[in-house]
Amino acid sequence: MQLKLFDDDSQLVLPEDLIEYHPAFLSREDSDRLLEQLLNxxxxxxxxxxMYEKEVLTPRLSAWFGSEPIRSGDQRPVLPWPPALLELKAKVEAHTGIVFDGVLLNYYRDNNDSVAWHSDKDTVPGLKTEVASVSLGEERNFDFRSKDDHRRRYSIRLQHGSLLLMKGDLQRYWEHRIAKATKPMKARINLTFRKVGGTTAPPYIP
Ligand SMILES: O=C(O)CCC(=O)C(=O)O
Ligand SMILES: [Fe+2]
Incomplete structure:
Protein backbone atom coordinates (compact mmCIF):
# COMPACT_ATOMS: atom_id res chain seq x y z
CA MET A 1 0.00 0.00 0.00
CA GLN A 2 1.27 3.45 -0.87
CA LEU A 3 0.04 6.91 -0.03
CA LYS A 4 -0.62 9.41 -2.79
CA LEU A 5 0.09 13.07 -2.15
CA PHE A 6 -0.92 15.72 -4.61
CA ASP A 7 0.03 19.23 -5.47
CA ASP A 8 -1.56 21.37 -8.16
CA ASP A 9 -0.31 19.51 -11.16
CA SER A 10 1.76 16.58 -10.08
CA GLN A 11 1.61 13.52 -7.96
CA LEU A 12 4.08 11.90 -5.68
CA VAL A 13 3.94 8.52 -4.09
CA LEU A 14 5.78 8.55 -0.81
CA PRO A 15 6.56 5.03 0.33
CA GLU A 16 4.82 3.77 3.42
CA ASP A 17 8.09 3.45 5.24
CA LEU A 18 8.17 7.27 5.48
CA ILE A 19 4.55 8.25 5.99
CA GLU A 20 1.16 6.72 6.75
CA TYR A 21 -2.17 8.55 6.71
CA HIS A 22 -5.34 7.30 8.40
CA PRO A 23 -8.16 9.79 7.67
CA ALA A 24 -10.76 8.33 10.07
CA PHE A 25 -8.57 7.41 13.01
CA LEU A 26 -11.07 8.91 15.49
CA SER A 27 -14.85 8.88 15.11
CA ARG A 28 -16.59 12.16 14.34
CA GLU A 29 -18.15 12.17 17.79
CA ASP A 30 -14.86 11.55 19.64
CA SER A 31 -13.09 14.16 17.51
CA ASP A 32 -15.74 16.82 18.21
CA ARG A 33 -15.69 16.10 21.94
CA LEU A 34 -11.89 16.11 22.22
CA LEU A 35 -11.54 19.32 20.20
CA GLU A 36 -14.00 21.15 22.46
CA GLN A 37 -12.40 19.80 25.62
CA LEU A 38 -8.84 20.71 24.58
CA LEU A 39 -9.82 24.19 23.40
CA ASN A 40 -11.35 24.89 26.81
CA MET A 51 13.83 35.78 14.01
CA TYR A 52 16.47 37.95 12.37
CA GLU A 53 17.95 38.61 15.84
CA LYS A 54 14.60 39.80 17.16
CA GLU A 55 12.30 38.05 19.59
CA VAL A 56 8.87 37.46 18.06
CA LEU A 57 5.77 35.54 19.14
CA THR A 58 5.11 32.25 17.31
CA PRO A 59 2.00 32.52 15.13
CA ARG A 60 0.09 29.82 17.07
CA LEU A 61 -0.45 28.66 20.64
CA SER A 62 1.06 25.50 22.09
CA ALA A 63 1.33 23.25 25.15
CA TRP A 64 3.64 20.35 26.04
CA PHE A 65 2.59 17.28 28.05
CA GLY A 66 5.20 14.76 29.18
CA SER A 67 7.66 13.99 31.94
CA GLU A 68 10.63 16.07 30.77
CA PRO A 69 11.00 19.18 28.57
CA ILE A 70 10.58 18.68 24.82
CA ARG A 71 14.22 19.80 24.52
CA SER A 72 16.69 21.38 26.89
CA GLY A 73 16.11 25.09 27.31
CA ASP A 74 12.51 24.99 26.12
CA GLN A 75 10.49 27.53 28.12
CA ARG A 76 7.18 25.70 27.99
CA PRO A 77 6.07 24.14 31.28
CA VAL A 78 6.02 20.32 31.35
CA LEU A 79 2.34 19.60 31.95
CA PRO A 80 1.06 16.35 33.51
CA TRP A 81 -1.02 14.10 31.24
CA PRO A 82 -4.78 14.60 31.66
CA PRO A 83 -6.93 11.42 31.34
CA ALA A 84 -8.21 12.36 27.85
CA LEU A 85 -4.66 12.63 26.49
CA LEU A 86 -3.55 9.39 28.18
CA GLU A 87 -6.49 7.68 26.51
CA LEU A 88 -5.54 9.12 23.12
CA LYS A 89 -1.87 8.19 23.67
CA ALA A 90 -2.91 4.57 24.37
CA LYS A 91 -5.00 4.53 21.19
CA VAL A 92 -2.16 5.96 19.07
CA GLU A 93 0.30 3.47 20.59
CA ALA A 94 -2.05 0.51 19.98
CA HIS A 95 -2.51 1.62 16.36
CA THR A 96 1.15 2.30 15.58
CA GLY A 97 2.92 -0.18 17.87
CA ILE A 98 5.18 2.70 18.99
CA VAL A 99 5.52 3.97 22.57
CA PHE A 100 5.58 7.77 22.99
CA ASP A 101 6.55 9.82 26.04
CA GLY A 102 5.34 13.32 25.23
CA VAL A 103 2.79 15.20 23.15
CA LEU A 104 3.07 18.71 21.71
CA LEU A 105 -0.24 20.45 21.11
CA ASN A 106 -0.48 23.25 18.57
CA TYR A 107 -3.54 25.47 18.41
CA TYR A 108 -4.05 27.33 15.11
CA ARG A 109 -6.70 29.88 16.02
CA ASP A 110 -7.55 30.87 12.46
CA ASN A 111 -6.12 31.07 8.93
CA ASN A 112 -3.40 33.50 10.07
CA ASP A 113 -1.79 30.94 12.39
CA SER A 114 0.93 28.72 10.93
CA VAL A 115 4.16 26.83 11.43
CA ALA A 116 7.13 27.62 9.16
CA TRP A 117 9.19 25.07 7.21
CA HIS A 118 11.07 22.77 9.57
CA SER A 119 11.77 19.15 10.35
CA ASP A 120 11.03 17.81 13.79
CA LYS A 121 14.38 16.14 14.41
CA ASP A 122 17.20 15.13 12.13
CA THR A 123 17.12 11.40 11.74
CA VAL A 124 20.38 9.82 12.74
CA PRO A 125 21.05 7.04 10.21
CA GLY A 126 19.84 3.80 11.73
CA LEU A 127 17.90 5.64 14.45
CA LYS A 128 14.24 6.10 13.67
CA THR A 129 12.40 9.35 14.33
CA GLU A 130 8.74 8.59 14.67
CA VAL A 131 6.14 11.30 15.17
CA ALA A 132 2.42 10.51 15.30
CA SER A 133 0.23 13.50 14.47
CA VAL A 134 -3.50 13.68 15.28
CA SER A 135 -5.53 16.55 13.78
CA LEU A 136 -8.77 18.04 15.09
CA GLY A 137 -10.94 20.83 13.76
CA GLU A 138 -10.41 22.88 10.61
CA GLU A 139 -8.72 21.03 7.75
CA ARG A 140 -5.36 22.55 6.92
CA ASN A 141 -2.82 21.74 4.21
CA PHE A 142 0.28 19.99 5.46
CA ASP A 143 3.03 20.78 2.96
CA PHE A 144 6.20 18.74 2.44
CA ARG A 145 9.28 19.72 0.49
CA SER A 146 12.57 17.98 -0.19
CA LYS A 147 15.50 19.58 1.66
CA ASP A 148 17.68 19.05 -1.43
CA ASP A 149 15.28 20.45 -3.97
CA HIS A 150 12.59 22.83 -2.75
CA ARG A 151 10.70 22.51 -6.02
CA ARG A 152 9.78 18.96 -5.00
CA ARG A 153 6.81 19.98 -2.90
CA TYR A 154 3.60 18.20 -2.00
CA SER A 155 0.54 18.69 0.12
CA ILE A 156 -1.91 16.64 2.09
CA ARG A 157 -5.12 17.88 3.76
CA LEU A 158 -5.23 16.79 7.37
CA GLN A 159 -8.82 15.93 8.22
CA HIS A 160 -10.68 16.22 11.53
CA GLY A 161 -9.90 13.01 13.46
CA SER A 162 -7.03 11.87 11.22
CA LEU A 163 -3.70 10.32 12.15
CA LEU A 164 -0.50 10.97 10.20
CA LEU A 165 2.53 8.89 11.08
CA MET A 166 5.91 10.31 10.05
CA LYS A 167 8.76 7.84 10.30
CA GLY A 168 12.02 6.44 8.92
CA ASP A 169 14.21 9.08 7.26
CA LEU A 170 11.34 11.51 6.54
CA GLN A 171 12.62 14.18 8.93
CA ARG A 172 16.11 13.79 7.52
CA TYR A 173 15.28 14.47 3.86
CA TRP A 174 11.98 16.40 4.02
CA GLU A 175 10.68 19.52 5.74
CA HIS A 176 7.04 20.31 6.50
CA ARG A 177 4.87 23.31 7.37
CA ILE A 178 1.33 24.57 7.84
CA ALA A 179 1.09 27.75 5.77
CA LYS A 180 -1.14 30.71 6.50
CA ALA A 181 -4.25 30.66 4.32
CA THR A 182 -6.18 33.48 2.70
CA LYS A 183 -9.68 32.14 3.31
CA PRO A 184 -11.09 32.53 6.85
CA MET A 185 -10.70 29.38 8.95
CA LYS A 186 -11.86 28.09 12.30
CA ALA A 187 -9.74 26.57 15.06
CA ARG A 188 -7.53 23.55 14.49
CA ILE A 189 -5.61 21.59 17.10
CA ASN A 190 -2.77 19.28 16.17
CA LEU A 191 -1.24 16.81 18.61
CA THR A 192 2.20 15.40 17.80
CA PHE A 193 3.16 12.41 19.92
CA ARG A 194 6.93 12.21 20.30
CA LYS A 195 9.76 10.29 21.90
CA VAL A 196 12.05 12.65 23.75
CA GLY A 197 13.76 10.39 26.30
CA GLY A 198 16.77 8.22 25.48
CA THR A 199 17.63 9.55 22.02
CA THR A 200 20.89 10.95 20.75
CA ALA A 201 19.32 12.71 17.77
CA PRO A 202 20.04 16.47 17.58
CA PRO A 203 17.10 18.12 19.34
CA TYR A 204 15.68 20.53 16.77
CA ILE A 205 11.99 20.87 17.52
CA PRO A 206 10.05 24.08 16.93
O1 LIG B 1 0.10 21.18 12.83
C1 LIG B 1 0.64 20.27 12.23
O2 LIG B 1 0.02 19.44 11.57
C2 LIG B 1 2.14 20.15 12.26
C3 LIG B 1 2.79 20.66 13.50
C4 LIG B 1 4.27 20.45 13.44
O3 LIG B 1 4.86 20.29 12.42
C5 LIG B 1 5.05 20.41 14.69
O4 LIG B 1 4.50 20.65 15.77
O5 LIG B 1 6.25 20.10 14.63
FE1 LIG C 1 6.80 19.45 12.76
Missing part, protein backbone atom coordinates in the same frame (compact mmCIF):
# COMPACT_ATOMS: atom_id res chain seq x y z
CA UNK A 41 -9.02 23.15 29.26
CA UNK A 42 -5.43 23.30 27.95
CA UNK A 43 -3.31 26.15 29.39
CA UNK A 44 -2.38 27.47 25.94
CA UNK A 45 0.67 29.71 25.66
CA UNK A 46 2.23 31.70 22.87
CA UNK A 47 5.98 30.96 22.77
CA UNK A 48 8.66 33.35 21.64
CA UNK A 49 11.23 32.60 18.97
CA UNK A 50 14.22 34.41 17.52
Missing amino acids: TVPWQQSKMM
Whole structure:
Protein backbone atom coordinates (compact mmCIF):
# COMPACT_ATOMS: atom_id res chain seq x y z
CA MET A 1 0.00 0.00 0.00
CA GLN A 2 1.27 3.45 -0.87
CA LEU A 3 0.04 6.91 -0.03
CA LYS A 4 -0.62 9.41 -2.79
CA LEU A 5 0.09 13.07 -2.15
CA PHE A 6 -0.92 15.72 -4.61
CA ASP A 7 0.03 19.23 -5.47
CA ASP A 8 -1.56 21.37 -8.16
CA ASP A 9 -0.31 19.51 -11.16
CA SER A 10 1.76 16.58 -10.08
CA GLN A 11 1.61 13.52 -7.96
CA LEU A 12 4.08 11.90 -5.68
CA VAL A 13 3.94 8.52 -4.09
CA LEU A 14 5.78 8.55 -0.81
CA PRO A 15 6.56 5.03 0.33
CA GLU A 16 4.82 3.77 3.42
CA ASP A 17 8.09 3.45 5.24
CA LEU A 18 8.17 7.27 5.48
CA ILE A 19 4.55 8.25 5.99
CA GLU A 20 1.16 6.72 6.75
CA TYR A 21 -2.17 8.55 6.71
CA HIS A 22 -5.34 7.30 8.40
CA PRO A 23 -8.16 9.79 7.67
CA ALA A 24 -10.76 8.33 10.07
CA PHE A 25 -8.57 7.41 13.01
CA LEU A 26 -11.07 8.91 15.49
CA SER A 27 -14.85 8.88 15.11
CA ARG A 28 -16.59 12.16 14.34
CA GLU A 29 -18.15 12.17 17.79
CA ASP A 30 -14.86 11.55 19.64
CA SER A 31 -13.09 14.16 17.51
CA ASP A 32 -15.74 16.82 18.21
CA ARG A 33 -15.69 16.10 21.94
CA LEU A 34 -11.89 16.11 22.22
CA LEU A 35 -11.54 19.32 20.20
CA GLU A 36 -14.00 21.15 22.46
CA GLN A 37 -12.40 19.80 25.62
CA LEU A 38 -8.84 20.71 24.58
CA LEU A 39 -9.82 24.19 23.40
CA ASN A 40 -11.35 24.89 26.81
CA THR A 41 -9.02 23.15 29.26
CA VAL A 42 -5.43 23.30 27.95
CA PRO A 43 -3.31 26.15 29.39
CA TRP A 44 -2.38 27.47 25.94
CA GLN A 45 0.67 29.71 25.66
CA GLN A 46 2.23 31.70 22.87
CA SER A 47 5.98 30.96 22.77
CA LYS A 48 8.66 33.35 21.64
CA MET A 49 11.23 32.60 18.97
CA MET A 50 14.22 34.41 17.52
CA MET A 51 13.83 35.78 14.01
CA TYR A 52 16.47 37.95 12.37
CA GLU A 53 17.95 38.61 15.84
CA LYS A 54 14.60 39.80 17.16
CA GLU A 55 12.30 38.05 19.59
CA VAL A 56 8.87 37.46 18.06
CA LEU A 57 5.77 35.54 19.14
CA THR A 58 5.11 32.25 17.31
CA PRO A 59 2.00 32.52 15.13
CA ARG A 60 0.09 29.82 17.07
CA LEU A 61 -0.45 28.66 20.64
CA SER A 62 1.06 25.50 22.09
CA ALA A 63 1.33 23.25 25.15
CA TRP A 64 3.64 20.35 26.04
CA PHE A 65 2.59 17.28 28.05
CA GLY A 66 5.20 14.76 29.18
CA SER A 67 7.66 13.99 31.94
CA GLU A 68 10.63 16.07 30.77
CA PRO A 69 11.00 19.18 28.57
CA ILE A 70 10.58 18.68 24.82
CA ARG A 71 14.22 19.80 24.52
CA SER A 72 16.69 21.38 26.89
CA GLY A 73 16.11 25.09 27.31
CA ASP A 74 12.51 24.99 26.12
CA GLN A 75 10.49 27.53 28.12
CA ARG A 76 7.18 25.70 27.99
CA PRO A 77 6.07 24.14 31.28
CA VAL A 78 6.02 20.32 31.35
CA LEU A 79 2.34 19.60 31.95
CA PRO A 80 1.06 16.35 33.51
CA TRP A 81 -1.02 14.10 31.24
CA PRO A 82 -4.78 14.60 31.66
CA PRO A 83 -6.93 11.42 31.34
CA ALA A 84 -8.21 12.36 27.85
CA LEU A 85 -4.66 12.63 26.49
CA LEU A 86 -3.55 9.39 28.18
CA GLU A 87 -6.49 7.68 26.51
CA LEU A 88 -5.54 9.12 23.12
CA LYS A 89 -1.87 8.19 23.67
CA ALA A 90 -2.91 4.57 24.37
CA LYS A 91 -5.00 4.53 21.19
CA VAL A 92 -2.16 5.96 19.07
CA GLU A 93 0.30 3.47 20.59
CA ALA A 94 -2.05 0.51 19.98
CA HIS A 95 -2.51 1.62 16.36
CA THR A 96 1.15 2.30 15.58
CA GLY A 97 2.92 -0.18 17.87
CA ILE A 98 5.18 2.70 18.99
CA VAL A 99 5.52 3.97 22.57
CA PHE A 100 5.58 7.77 22.99
CA ASP A 101 6.55 9.82 26.04
CA GLY A 102 5.34 13.32 25.23
CA VAL A 103 2.79 15.20 23.15
CA LEU A 104 3.07 18.71 21.71
CA LEU A 105 -0.24 20.45 21.11
CA ASN A 106 -0.48 23.25 18.57
CA TYR A 107 -3.54 25.47 18.41
CA TYR A 108 -4.05 27.33 15.11
CA ARG A 109 -6.70 29.88 16.02
CA ASP A 110 -7.55 30.87 12.46
CA ASN A 111 -6.12 31.07 8.93
CA ASN A 112 -3.40 33.50 10.07
CA ASP A 113 -1.79 30.94 12.39
CA SER A 114 0.93 28.72 10.93
CA VAL A 115 4.16 26.83 11.43
CA ALA A 116 7.13 27.62 9.16
CA TRP A 117 9.19 25.07 7.21
CA HIS A 118 11.07 22.77 9.57
CA SER A 119 11.77 19.15 10.35
CA ASP A 120 11.03 17.81 13.79
CA LYS A 121 14.38 16.14 14.41
CA ASP A 122 17.20 15.13 12.13
CA THR A 123 17.12 11.40 11.74
CA VAL A 124 20.38 9.82 12.74
CA PRO A 125 21.05 7.04 10.21
CA GLY A 126 19.84 3.80 11.73
CA LEU A 127 17.90 5.64 14.45
CA LYS A 128 14.24 6.10 13.67
CA THR A 129 12.40 9.35 14.33
CA GLU A 130 8.74 8.59 14.67
CA VAL A 131 6.14 11.30 15.17
CA ALA A 132 2.42 10.51 15.30
CA SER A 133 0.23 13.50 14.47
CA VAL A 134 -3.50 13.68 15.28
CA SER A 135 -5.53 16.55 13.78
CA LEU A 136 -8.77 18.04 15.09
CA GLY A 137 -10.94 20.83 13.76
CA GLU A 138 -10.41 22.88 10.61
CA GLU A 139 -8.72 21.03 7.75
CA ARG A 140 -5.36 22.55 6.92
CA ASN A 141 -2.82 21.74 4.21
CA PHE A 142 0.28 19.99 5.46
CA ASP A 143 3.03 20.78 2.96
CA PHE A 144 6.20 18.74 2.44
CA ARG A 145 9.28 19.72 0.49
CA SER A 146 12.57 17.98 -0.19
CA LYS A 147 15.50 19.58 1.66
CA ASP A 148 17.68 19.05 -1.43
CA ASP A 149 15.28 20.45 -3.97
CA HIS A 150 12.59 22.83 -2.75
CA ARG A 151 10.70 22.51 -6.02
CA ARG A 152 9.78 18.96 -5.00
CA ARG A 153 6.81 19.98 -2.90
CA TYR A 154 3.60 18.20 -2.00
CA SER A 155 0.54 18.69 0.12
CA ILE A 156 -1.91 16.64 2.09
CA ARG A 157 -5.12 17.88 3.76
CA LEU A 158 -5.23 16.79 7.37
CA GLN A 159 -8.82 15.93 8.22
CA HIS A 160 -10.68 16.22 11.53
CA GLY A 161 -9.90 13.01 13.46
CA SER A 162 -7.03 11.87 11.22
CA LEU A 163 -3.70 10.32 12.15
CA LEU A 164 -0.50 10.97 10.20
CA LEU A 165 2.53 8.89 11.08
CA MET A 166 5.91 10.31 10.05
CA LYS A 167 8.76 7.84 10.30
CA GLY A 168 12.02 6.44 8.92
CA ASP A 169 14.21 9.08 7.26
CA LEU A 170 11.34 11.51 6.54
CA GLN A 171 12.62 14.18 8.93
CA ARG A 172 16.11 13.79 7.52
CA TYR A 173 15.28 14.47 3.86
CA TRP A 174 11.98 16.40 4.02
CA GLU A 175 10.68 19.52 5.74
CA HIS A 176 7.04 20.31 6.50
CA ARG A 177 4.87 23.31 7.37
CA ILE A 178 1.33 24.57 7.84
CA ALA A 179 1.09 27.75 5.77
CA LYS A 180 -1.14 30.71 6.50
CA ALA A 181 -4.25 30.66 4.32
CA THR A 182 -6.18 33.48 2.70
CA LYS A 183 -9.68 32.14 3.31
CA PRO A 184 -11.09 32.53 6.85
CA MET A 185 -10.70 29.38 8.95
CA LYS A 186 -11.86 28.09 12.30
CA ALA A 187 -9.74 26.57 15.06
CA ARG A 188 -7.53 23.55 14.49
CA ILE A 189 -5.61 21.59 17.10
CA ASN A 190 -2.77 19.28 16.17
CA LEU A 191 -1.24 16.81 18.61
CA THR A 192 2.20 15.40 17.80
CA PHE A 193 3.16 12.41 19.92
CA ARG A 194 6.93 12.21 20.30
CA LYS A 195 9.76 10.29 21.90
CA VAL A 196 12.05 12.65 23.75
CA GLY A 197 13.76 10.39 26.30
CA GLY A 198 16.77 8.22 25.48
CA THR A 199 17.63 9.55 22.02
CA THR A 200 20.89 10.95 20.75
CA ALA A 201 19.32 12.71 17.77
CA PRO A 202 20.04 16.47 17.58
CA PRO A 203 17.10 18.12 19.34
CA TYR A 204 15.68 20.53 16.77
CA ILE A 205 11.99 20.87 17.52
CA PRO A 206 10.05 24.08 16.93
O1 LIG B 1 0.10 21.18 12.83
C1 LIG B 1 0.64 20.27 12.23
O2 LIG B 1 0.02 19.44 11.57
C2 LIG B 1 2.14 20.15 12.26
C3 LIG B 1 2.79 20.66 13.50
C4 LIG B 1 4.27 20.45 13.44
O3 LIG B 1 4.86 20.29 12.42
C5 LIG B 1 5.05 20.41 14.69
O4 LIG B 1 4.50 20.65 15.77
O5 LIG B 1 6.25 20.10 14.63
FE1 LIG C 1 6.80 19.45 12.76
